[in-house]
Amino acid sequence: MAKRLIRISPEKIADHFQGDQYLSFVSHDATVTLATPLSLKSDTLKVKNTKGHILHLPLAQLDEIWAEVKAE
Secondary structure, three states, X not given: OOEEEEEEOHHHHHHHOOOOOOEEEEEOOOOEXXXXXXXXXXXXXXXXXXXXXXXXXXXXXXXXXEEEEEOO
């Protein structure tokens, strides 16, 4: 199946807390973290990466957030 990437704004990240969808978080220093968002507390995003570790990503350090969706 073909997939395409869509960009997610930080204001709409709460829509992706449900489910097991992995998102790509791109930070200012060009690192990319593939993780599932869990919660948002005072500008810090709590995510679970592919190995099951919990990470705290500051929203101020994120440049972009991308999600993969099925192309129709």
